[in-house]
Amino acid sequence: MINIYDNYIEKKYDNELLRIDAWGKDSFRVRSFADRKFHDNNFALLDREENSKNKIEVLNQSGEEITIRNGKIKAVIDHRDRITFYDNEGKILLREYIRLRAVKHDDGAEDVGTVEFTKDFNSTLKLKSREFKANYGGAFETTTRFESDPNEKIFGMGQYQHEFLNLKNTKLELAQRNSQMSIPFYMSSLNYGFLWNNPGIGEVTFAKNITEWYMKSTKSIDYWITTGDNLKEISKNYADVTGKVPLMPKKLLGLWQSKLRYRTPEEVLEVVKEYDEKGIQLSTIAIDYFHWPKQGEYRFDNDFWPEPEKLISELKEKYDVEPIISIWPTVQSDAENYNDYLEGGYLINVNRGVRLTMLIQGTTVFLDTTNPEAREYVWNRIKDNYKKIGIDYYWVDVAEPGYAVYDFDNYRYDSGQALETANLYPNGFLKMVYDGMNEKDHSVVTLVRGAWAGAQKYGALGWSGDIDSSFEAFNNQVNTGLNVGIAGLPWWTTDIGGFHGGNPKDPEFRELIIRWFQYSVFSPILRMHGDRLPHSAPLSNSGGGSMPTGAPNEIWSFGKEVEEILVKYLHVREKIKDYIYKLMEEAHKDGLPLMRTLFYEFPDDKKAWEVENTYLFGEDMLVAPIMNYQHRERDVYLPGDQVWVNIYTNTEYEGGRTYKVEAPLQEIPVFIKKSSVHKFKELLKFVNESFN
Template sequence: MAFEVQEGGFTLNLGGRTILRHAPETPVLFIGRGDASIAMHHGHFDIEDYVIERVALRHAEIRGDKVYLSTSPASPAVLALRIDGNETDAAIAFEALDPAINRIWIRVVAEPGEHVWGGGEQLSYFDMAGRRFPLWTSEPGVGRDKSTLITWQADRRSNSGGDYYRTNYPQPTYVSSRRYALHVETTAWSAFDFRREGFHEIEVWDVPARIELWARPHFSDLVMALSDRFGKQPPLPEWVYDGAIIGLKDGENSFDRLEKYGDAGVAVSGLWCEDWAGLRETSFGRRLFWDWQYNAARYPDLPKRIAALAARGIRFLAYVNPYLCVDGSLYPEAEKAGYFAKKLESDETYLVDFGEFDCGVVDFTNPEASQWFAEHVIARNMLDLGIMGWMADFGEYLPTDIRLASGKEATLAHNEWPVLWAEVNARAVASRGKTGDAIFFMRAGYSGVQRYCPLLWAGDQSVDFSRHDGIGTVICAALSSGLVGNAFHHSDVGGYTSLFDNVRTPELLMRWAEMAAFTPVMRGHEGNRPLQNLQIDQDPEVLAHFARMTRIYVHLAPYLRMLSREAAETGLPVQRPLFLHFEDDARTYGIQTAYLYGPDLLVAPVIEADRSDWTAYLPAGAEWVHVWSGKRHAGGQDVTVPAPFGEPPVFYRADSAHADLFERIASVR
């Protein structure tokens, strides 16, 4: 790190890169005051800010080990910075000298043509250059494209249409093509604005604790540094490699349907029944009964069923979220103990409307409530029953007009909530000695979720090929989240959200299964409207195709096992952007429709309807072999290949140590 002082200004260089350049005429920092209005509707937030004041801090004065900033030489300092670091790492700590400050804007040096990636789990744009991204955990929305009919319908019906930047898992961290990474340590609402040619602007609705910076010679080194910072996941459980997790929510009939999968040759590692606690019918579709204990009417003799599956090497998975419905049996227990968050002006329990049913918010800032949920709900009601995995859903719904036991403002606790939720799940798993064996998966996240959550999933995609909410968005989600320390990612095969007569097709299910075979975990889902949507076991062709894809997944288990161990040791994700291993090929910087599966496999899933061929870019610096034909291609060019069902565009490096394994993919039947 080089910190150079000039007349009235300073420059911060890291690893030979200029990060900050402050002068009176081009200030780095702006401070101000704002008055935000935040309203939530079923996990969707309307957020507006009235900026009362924004002023530039033009004057910088160095005193001791701090930089004092003010509007002019004659004005008192209102903000102090302390900059520490070494040649490659730096931290800028912030100290507000004026308590009225609740907005800050920071300008970071940008270069023409620079690419930026990260931002947590982004679904629409992997390269964030040229756009602004608010960072606030929420429902992503339906369609997520204001120009489409489905988003218009969702907005008109329930304000749930979403937009390109909305995500369950935001994170104020980005990686630059200039080979540095930046993280803002804050839980406040923030935004990354990459629309200016000369600077990136970071906006925070609070004074952040610090900004952290890393400079490295290679992108892979940056990913490993971020993984060291946020925490690593354990390797995938051994049982996962045995096949797909079959998602069924059909009560006791789920076990009979599972046999149909097995008879069709599907390789099965688990049965996931999210309806284990019961169902309720709503206008959105079938919803779960949010009282986290097994429903004996829907699943009679469930403990025996789970044990019988385990004897066959098949794990049983369930579902849980951090809320309790008022008409369930756990609610009175938590209410009596004072475990729920309260209304602002009274000791009355705050209830959230989740769409035709109300729930209490278990207050995870209360250590006793957090421990109760981990031990009584997850450990006893799930793990002790033999459940070895679950969807740990939600986490993004914390209202901002709520009172927490810690006294922390809900606007500052909102983004942090998914991390607290992940910690509760991880604590329960650890309490039974099952870390690395039992697995839970989450869609919501924020900075630090990496150290607790062993597996992400991409959330509730629409059951279609749409640009901003369909099958292709899960590639973008895996790549962006992987860069900031999340090694394992997967999605619902076939998508989830079916609204306004938008239903699954056999084509979509088969294309999704093809992609899922080349991800860390294959898992199905019946969706929010199971009766209106095609299920895998309802179409013989779809079922046979799915069975073969699961066998390909199992065939690749030795390679995936190696990648899993590598992820636990280094933090490198299983699904990687092409530039992570081909950083000298600038063409790879903007690609978000293909990924490297480890260093040696290139996967370019078919993510458009009615296609029988597909074009993929093969990075320069390697010779590539098409898995299905065996044909070799030089890197540095676009290649169009046939893509019939069952032959997704996949290529491997000709010089790979795993070439024999990859060559045999085509022979898997």
């Protein structure tokens, strides 16, 4: 039985309720409920009111089969109860899987795919495209299957620490971990975008023969699919239904200075004064973890930060530097206000054993950020102890949350079992800061170590997490950052030089700092951070003073040669700041990433779909990072029917070809479209005077 309404249809058969909504421009949302029990949770999607103008157009209906359209996308439910999605020209975008199909190629060979179907195979597999298995807890283990085109390319899905740009033939965990941000939205070379709108723990397999989304425990299958004339339209459609980033303040586009960790106001001011004397305007300086006496108190430790309001005032008024304060979602059992958390029910619970979720500085548990009352309680403390003294920007660390053991089946949130809702956790913390700071004259920007779909609307600035300080780790970051942008999170950054380790006196690490810094200049946010070696002794035996600090991590900490190169690139950053701000305006208005794959701007260039570790910064600038020790040249493919200009030599190159480009230590290959050279006159003048 199929019921048709203005903006959705419902089909009921046996124990399933299937619902397809027109949800946004050229898009459908598909939900399947076992036992016909409808649950109205939007998860990553904005409320229905935002998309009420989109209507279902019924093109054809015959018995249990129906064809519907919403703008440029069409969906067909056939007699097998399978859904197939088509574009405006009738090309298949995606089809649910129930059996293999044959494709005839020009050479007469048969292969499995979804391009042009010539016949069905008889199948006794008895597989369902939407499969539910009861887990006896009111929820279900589910598997959702789609046919796979072996030649399809898949991009996005957030941050995973591997080297792959094209995610076809990978298997990804749908969970937050330190250095892993699961943002389950991808774009396909077949010209569609797909959001897995389920915040539970699971995995996706993009295999050659099948695509499978598996959930351990959920009450529904929920996904959203869109298409458009190009990938930019798909980005816009996604941002329209999940939310757009605020407008990044221009003053935050300079250098963010951080280390593990500044322990006193004197240490902070010493660094800021040194930058000021060198004529370098910092954007922010970070006051990192354990500036507090106990986790969960959300206040400065008076023993080491006796008058924080004076420090904040001096940073902002004298040096025009924004302090950014680390806040963790952890609570120590011996915190002064621990009983408040217990009385309010503000903590994550466990299904078995003792409630203990992390051990650092004491016995700690995690705040339940999915609980609105818990968010209100914590924000009131942050407001009283940080916001009221002038702190406008926050660094939400350990926001996955960073469990000591990732036994997701053992954790229980206000929003439900962690297996069903765990990916909502970082978004809850982000929402707390956003709701508290979202004022007419302030744009919320929150540095965060975890993010799920929709996090961008809360001002999420994701970063690479606690990765290794090595060229091997650096090799993973360029493609990873591109996939984060495609997944709908325009703001992303890395710890320059990586986080774990790195001795400022080591020649290889010094070169790593140079290469990583050069790359980061052409990224949304330029951020120095890391746990450098060797550590210094703690200041005391108690409170925040008991924690060590890493070696210096300022631009002058790595020797004179390194400093001279980094200073040059700081000037490069200043020369392109207006350009970056325009990209930030595009991200705010349309949801476009700042760092873009070559095919994002040049989809008709077949070679552009194969190029990795090279990207466009906006539409006018191409960057090819140097990611290996002692490399002094690299191959660079310049896409499209364009002429490209090398910013160091002013040499012109025809697009559509690969060139071997020199890259001495003070240079990484950067090219500008010849047609856009007029936008970069100051940059080119500076480079010509300073690098040659």
